Amino acid sequence: MTVVTDLAPATETEVAAILSECHARRRPVRILGGGTRVENRTLGEPLSLSRLSGVVTYSPGEMTLIARPGTPLPQILAMLAAENQTLAFEPPDMRAILGRSGTPTLGGMVAANAGGPRRILAGACRDHLLGVRFVDGQGRILKNGGRVMKNVTGLDLSKLLAGSHGTLGVLTEVALKTLPLSPARTTLAFPGVDDTTALRIFTAALSTPYDVSGAAHVGGTAYLRIEGLDGQRAYRRDRLLALLAEYRPEVVDDAPWDAIRDVTHFVGGGPLWRILCRPTDAPGLCAGLRAMGGDCSLDWGGGLIWYRGPGHPRALAPHATLIRRADAVGPAFPPLPGAVARIQDGLRRSFDPAGILNPGLMASDATGA
Amino acid sequence: MTIAMPAPDAQVIAQRPQIVAALRAVLPADAVIDDPHETRAYECDALTAYRCPPLAVVLPRTTAEVAAAMRVSHGLGVPVVPRGAGTSLAGGALPTADCVILGTMRLNAFLDIDLANRYVRVQSGVTNLSVSAELEPLGFFYAPDPSSQLACTIAGNIAMNSGGAHCLKYGVTTNNLLGATVVLTTGEIIELGGPEPGPAGLDLLGVLCGSEGQLGVVTEATLRILPRPEGARPVLIGFDSPEVAGECVANIIRSGVLPVAIEYMDEPCLRAVESFAKAGYPDCPAVLIVEVEGSKAEIDDQIARIRAIADALNPVEFRESRNADESLAIWKGRKSAFGAMGRLGDYICLDGTVPVGQLPHTLRRIGELSRQHGLEVANVFHAGDGNMHPLILFDANTPGDLARAEAFGADILRLCVEVGGCLTGEHGVGVEKRDLMGDQYDPDDLAIQMQVKDVFDPGWLLNPAKVFPLEASAAHRAHTAPLAAAE
Ligand SMILES: Cc1cc2nc3c(=O)[nH]c(=O)nc-3n(C[C@H](O)[C@H](O)[C@H](O)COP(=O)(O)OP(=O)(O)OC[C@H]3O[C@@H](n4cnc5c(N)ncnc54)[C@H](O)[C@@H]3O)c2cc1C
Numbered sequence: 108m109t110v111v112t113d114l115a116p117a118t119e120t121e122v123a124a125i126l127s128e129c130h131a132r133r134r135p136v137r138i139l140g141g142g143t144r145v146e147n148r149t150l151g152e153p154l155s156l157s158r159l160s161g162v163v164t165y166s167p168g169e170m171t172l173i174a175r176p177g178t179p180l181p182q183i184l185a186m187l188a189a190e191n192q193t194l195a196f197e198p199p200d201m202r203a204i205l206g207r208s209g210t211p212t213l214g215g216m217v218a219a220n221a222g223g224p225r226r227i228l229a230g231a232c233r234d235h236l237l238g239v240r241f242v243d244g245q246g247r248i249l250k251n252g253g254r255v256m257k258n259v260t261g262l263d264l265s266k267l268l269a270g271s272h273g274t275l276g277v278l279t280e281v282a283l284k285t286l287p288l289s290p291a292r293t294t295l296a297f298p299g300v301d302d303t304t305a306l307r308i309f310t311a312a313l314s315t316p317y318d319v320s321g322a323a324h325v326g327g328t329a330y331l332r333i334e335g336l337d338g339q340r341a342y343r344r345d346r347l348l349a350l351l352a353e354y355r356p357e358v359v360d361d362a363p364w365d366a367i368r369d370v371t372h373f374v375g376g377g378p379l380w381r382i383l384c385r386p387t388d389a390p391g392l393c394a395g396l397r398a399m400g401g402d403c404s405l406d407w408g409g410g411l412i413w414y415r416g417p418g419h420p421r422a423l424a425p426h427a428t429l430i431r432r433a434d435a436v437g438p439a440f441p442p443l444p445g446a447v448a449r450i451q452d453g454l455r456r457s458f459d460p461a462g463i464l465n466p467g468l469m470a471s472d473a474t475g476a
Numbered sequence: 477m478t479i480a481m482p483a484p485d486a487q488v489i490a491q492r493p494q495i496v497a498a499l500r501a502v503l504p505a506d507a508v509i510d511d512p513h514e515t516r517a518y519e520c521d522a523l524t525a526y527r528c529p530p531l532a533v534v535l536p537r538t539t540a541e542v543a544a545a546m547r548v549s550h551g552l553g554v555p556v557v558p559r560g561a562g563t564s565l566a567g568g569a570l571p572t573a574d575c576v577i578l579g580t581m582r583l584n585a586f587l588d589i590d591l592a593n594r595y596v597r598v599q600s601g602v603t604n605l606s607v608s609a610e611l612e613p614l615g616f617f618y619a620p621d622p623s624s625q626l627a628c629t630i631a632g633n634i635a636m637n638s639g640g641a642h643c644l645k646y647g648v649t650t651n652n653l654l655g656a657t658v659v660l661t662t663g664e665i666i667e668l669g670g671p672e673p674g675p676a677g678l679d680l681l682g683v684l685c686g687s688e689g690q691l692g693v694v695t696e697a698t699l700r701i702l703p704r705p706e707g708a709r710p711v712l713i714g715f716d717s718p719e720v721a722g723e724c725v726a727n728i729i730r731s732g733v734l735p736v737a738i739e740y741m742d743e744p745c746l747r748a749v750e751s752f753a754k755a756g757y758p759d760c761p762a763v764l765i766v767e768v769e770g771s772k773a774e775i776d777d778q779i780a781r782i783r784a785i786a787d788a789l790n791p792v793e794f795r796e797s798r799n800a801d802e803s804l805a806i807w808k809g810r811k812s813a814f815g816a817m818g819r820l821g822d823y824i825c826l827d828g829t830v831p832v833g834q835l836p837h838t839l840r841r842i843g844e845l846s847r848q849h850g851l852e853v854a855n856v857f858h859a860g861d862g863n864m865h866p867l868i869l870f871d872a873n874t875p876g877d878l879a880r881a882e883a884f885g886a887d888i889l890r891l892c893v894e895v896g897g898c899l900t901g902e903h904g905v906g907v908e909k910r911d912l913m914g915d916q917y918d919p920d921d922l923a924i925q926m927q928v929k930d931v932f933d934p935g936w937l938l939n940p941a942k943v944f945p946l947e948a949s950a951a952h953r954a955h956t957a958p959l960a961a962a963e
Pocket of ligand 1 (some may be wrong): 621693
């Protein structure tokens with residue numbers, strides 16, 4: 108589905124012209140990548156980035172990709188896979204849980220700082236973001252960072268832009284680090300374990316040097332993923348099998364990592380929350396959440412809880428974001444402590460003085476979405 | 477002296493006794509130093525060509541004491557320069573005559589070691605090495621490992637977003653930092669991040685890391701820790717041209733093997749190292765040290781792949797370590813490189829990064845610039861990520877030599893930017909690269925960074941005259957300060 112909009116710039120200059128005009132007229136815009144992410148409650152005229160698309164440079168020997176924000180993510184991943192590389196943070200595809208049909212884009216991925224199960228080993232999108240070009244809320248064309256792996260030149264605004272959900276600027280080009288694609292993966296499955304046991308398994312496995320690249324608990328089964336060169340995988344598998352023998356592991360070939368990444372077990376059926384916590388707090392939180400009447404799954408070794416169900420998870424876990432609203436009420440993003448909220452608001456005013464970029468989204472007060 | 481510092485604020489200097497008294501009123505007696513003999517010890521960091529004793533020094537032990545000191549300096553309008561161990565090579569901790577140095581060396585407590593959640597919580601003045609030393613018996617380590625790790629502090633590492641030899645695999649400080657307690661200029665205390673994996677709102681921790689003391693004073697930090705690898709083994713590969721060595725680096729990276737480190741040394745560096753450390757390196761134009769980690773079988777497998785890649789390029793030598801002693805021998809020369817260069821005379825250590833594919837071209841151009849400027853240069857650096865460390869040799873006692881070395885350095889850094897890289901990969905801008913920022917960033921790019929500073933530190937009291945070119949920051953302040961005052 109292509110979103111129909113009059114604002115569909117094909118170049119960075121056009122983005123700048125549109126935003127400086129919108130700034131002057133105080134006319135808000137709603138930024139759309141592929142239109143696949145975070146609830147669209149924000150006001151404003153749709154600004155589509157689907158035409159601002161394409162790869163600028165891809166150099167596998169330098170592990171660097173530079174591309175425009177509207178580039179479809181599947182196209183990027185296919186191009187990288189042809190060189191045996193990938194985006195190591197494993198960007199998820201949220202279409203199924205959000206009930207949308209657009210194409211996920213590179214810009215949307217960065218704006219949401221999206222990352223999948225490999226987060227525990229490889230970090231989040233922001234850890235792989237080398238630099239950005241963007242247009243701020245006044246229509247200024249800006250850049251930060253660059254295309255090299257190590258760069259401490261000036262303030263690191265790329266980190267701010269990653270996960271800013273379009274509230275600080277419209278990304279016009281992103282530079283990302285690519286990494287070797289593991290030739291294959293092996294999964295250990297632990298069927299019939301509860302949250303507490305799953306956490307024990309995760310803690311034991313993540314305290315080994317075997318580069319566990321996935322630790323999730325879905326539908327009563329805990330999963331551990333091992334990647335690496337052939338010899339490495341076999342060795343690591345055997346060591347983990349021995350270490351975790353008491354939990355009766357099974358080696359499986361067709362483990363549902365893509366489904367875990369995309370949270371497809373919680374497609375449809377009410378509000379969906381994403382809760383970040385200290386891993387060892389996860390079993391207790393899950394018990395509380397289940398008591399509210401919904402269901403939970405774990406990823407990131409327990410650091411990420413998905414909760415589908417009724418109630419207000421923030422009463423238990425302050426760090427809860429509402430990903431799918433359904434009939435839930437209240438702000439989608441967690442409230443921030445006073446001084447931090449003041450800084451965040453101050454930054455938004457600096458980047459977007461007229462408040463035209465995705466207004467209402469990511470608001471730190473209780474009124475916005 | 478070619479780097480200008482602004483004239484100190486005479487009003488602040490005139491208030492010195494009142495400032496010291498106000499600090500004494502809120503801090504323990506031994507935490508405030510104003511004896512000029514003692515403040516002298518803080519007059520410079522590792523960029524020793526630039527020195528200036530501060531007005532006073534405070535050495536707090538707790539976040540509350542830091543906050544108290546900040547409230548006083550904020551109230552009296554006194555600039556504050558945070559300082560860790562003073563190992564900055566960029567003059568990041570260089571005082572001004574009207575500033576209070578806020579030293580974090582007494583903030584040296586370990587607060588929490590949480591193995592189940594794989595993090596440690598420390599006060600920010602602990603040294604980098606002490607974190608890993610504390611964790612070693614527990615089977616864990618803290619990954620960023622700057623060469624200065626024996627001395628440098630976590631506070632300095634966070635401020636500079638420091639890297640190390642092993643960051644090719646493990647990332648730099650920002651990738652290993654989970655949370656921080658920060659005291660703002662006003663004395664307000666905020667918590668950013670935490671043990672949970674991600675921020676609640678904007679990634680403020682991400683912009684704090686690497687902000688060179690411009691945004692707030694870090695007093696505590698939560699650091700991600702990792703299980704120690706089973707083993708590690710280096711190989712040494714000699715090539716008869718820098719170009720081929722560069723090709724080898726790119727081919728290794730492309731192959732899917734991910735070494736923890738790929739270090740490069742060129743001929744002048746090898747010569748200095750050989751006469752100083754007798755490391756027994758081959759006599760050739762370029763040497764790579766590549767280190768891989770894992771179990772014995774994993775290491776064998778990875779080294780076999782690296783050997784195949786190197787063999788295809790006809791190396792002068794491929795030396796694989798067979799035991800711990802041989803590993804030490806391979807690393808010995810690399811680790812003593814800075815010391816070896818130091819014996820040849822004074823040097824400036826640069827830190828630009830270039831895209832890995834541009835390494836051969838950049839090395840060739842640096843050679844040409846060296847002849848042009850009539851100064852010798854040696855290269856020893858992290859090749860896997862293109863972070864170069866050209867060392868320019870000069871004689872501090874020869875009038876004009878420092879200025880010539882700085883001009884040569886500036887040319888090299890401009891070259892790094894020109895080929896798609898940046899001015900600094902891990903040492904920071906400080907005062908050293910401050911005036912080159914305009915070569916990498918357009919005025920608006922700098923303006924937005926300064927606007928971020930405005931939000932955290934509206935009065936610009938923190939670490940003055942660093943990072944932003946003086947004219948740019950003066951113009952920006954002339955424009956924004958009246959607006960802020962009117963609000
Ligand atoms: C021989 C040698 C080798 C080196 N090798 C490396 C290397 O391999 N990799 C690398 O990245 N660097 C390296 N460095 C540079 C230096 O060691 C790092 O920049 C280090 O992180 C500085 O730490 P420090 O504690 O000495 O900080 P300082 O030098 O005291 O200060 C550095 C900066 O941090 C700020 N700061 C200090 N404390 C705080 C605080 N509490 N809150 C906010 N800001 C603060 C200061 O204002 C200053 O801007 C090396 C330096 C030397 C001398």
